[in-house]
Amino acid sequence: MVTGEGEDLRDTTELGKLSSYVEALPAGEPPPRDRAARRRRVVPALRAHAAREHVRVRRRRVVRRASLFMTAVGGAAAAVMFAAGPWGRLRPSSRAGATIAVLDGTLWLDEGADRRALRAGEASGVDAKEQLEAPAERLARVRLADTATLTLDPASLVGTVVAAASAPEAAPTFEAVKLVRGRAHLQVRKLHGGQRFHVLTPDADVQVRGTEFDVELVDSHAGARSGTCVRVEEGLVAVVAAGATHLVSAGQTWGCPDVQAAAPVPAPAPAAAVIALPAPERHAATPRMSASDLRLQNTLFQTALEAERGGRYGEAAQLYRRVLARAPHGPLAAQARSNLAVVSRPR
């Protein structure tokens, strides 16, 4: 046993003990054997083993190089395809991927140089870059996810604003459309909480929570003024324009060149009343009211809505009655009557 190195076994008796064990091992050269016979037996096996090992190592090198090459080529190809191919364009983002379904007619989807047609019954995911255009000769009706149904007049053009999905598993929805050209009729489903659906025009932001209305961009050559025209068929719409908010209720219009000349807006069917209310007399046209009177009705109606949403049904019923008493044939009357029927139901 070699000593003098690696010794921190200070106790020499311990080292001596280990030495005594090591010395018990057989020492010296192994006894002579028939080396030639052994050589004859082992060497061919070693040559064969060397040849096998050489093949194995070479094969492993080839496989490794091939896998490296394939990985590099595959990675590069995937990067190129992703960046330049259709996957790149359809790359999902937090504000993309909401689905539209064409219900009637044909709709053109424009994204820069790409333009593709969606026919009735077809659906597609769209992102914020795409615009929806109705053909020149006919209407197109399309459902925007579960949010709204949009009917575009011929040659009308809208862009979409897609809201991020509220949850990882939830589908993205639309939060707005941008009216670029023409006229759009919208039926927006009832939204909850603080949700609003917007129709954006160059000069206004039309906000709704669940209603049916028209928004039109009026050309300066066709009407008395250029800009946005809003016609509400049902519910209440808020129009934010020039820093002011205007509440537009069912039957009312905002920004249209001539209210009387506008297409007649069908009055909503009266809800099945459970309480006795004076039946409204039908008038051919909504009587004109002063701006201050309309503002008061709007305020009353909005306060009643807030009371209804807050669960204060008694207060809401009283406010709806005040709206009806003030203008029984006014633009808010039908909606007030319907809402009054709802809040007056026994609970």
Added chain:
Amino acid sequence: MAVYKAHRPADGSEDGPAPRGTELSDEDICRALAAGEAWAAEVIFDRVEDVVDGVLFRLLGPGDGERDDLAQQALERIISTIVSGKFSHGCSLRSWATLITQHLAIDTMRSRSRERKVFDRSVGPASLELVAEDNRTPERAAETRRRVERLLTALSSVNRQRAEAVVLHDILGHDLAEIAGLTGVTVAAAQSRLVRGRKEVLRFITGQEKEQRHGNG
């Protein structure tokens, strides 16, 4: 530099004989083997066979019935490490052969130790043949056998790298610098392994001795 002694392959294969009377360095042999020259395997045999046999004789004893097979396995392992490039050329082929063979010997001891635990807790017949010649008294011979058995069991029980350091240094006589070069560690690390390995081996042996004393008492 070893002098090459050429021999035609005993199996008469067409791989061709090694160049006769040529002096080949370790580097040349390894390069030839890596290039697929089968004759280089024959040269390897000539160069390291005695080292392999000596290590196995020292660690496993002269009466080990598997020594020839283990020697062949060791030679095959040496060839495999050279062909695959694991041989770092930081040492001579003979030193490399020592390292590989003692690895194999320790593996074999561990494997036998496991088998004994599973199949037979008594001392196997092979261990009785560990000491080739003992012209001392029978009691002395029995004690020597016990010591060898304990040492080998201890080496197969402790941490492998530490056991390797103890075997290379204390049994096969390599110095720390050689061990460091062979195992690819610093001299300080080799020294640490050696010191710890010795302690672990001694602790194991001491435990065995105590058990024996309790058994006798």
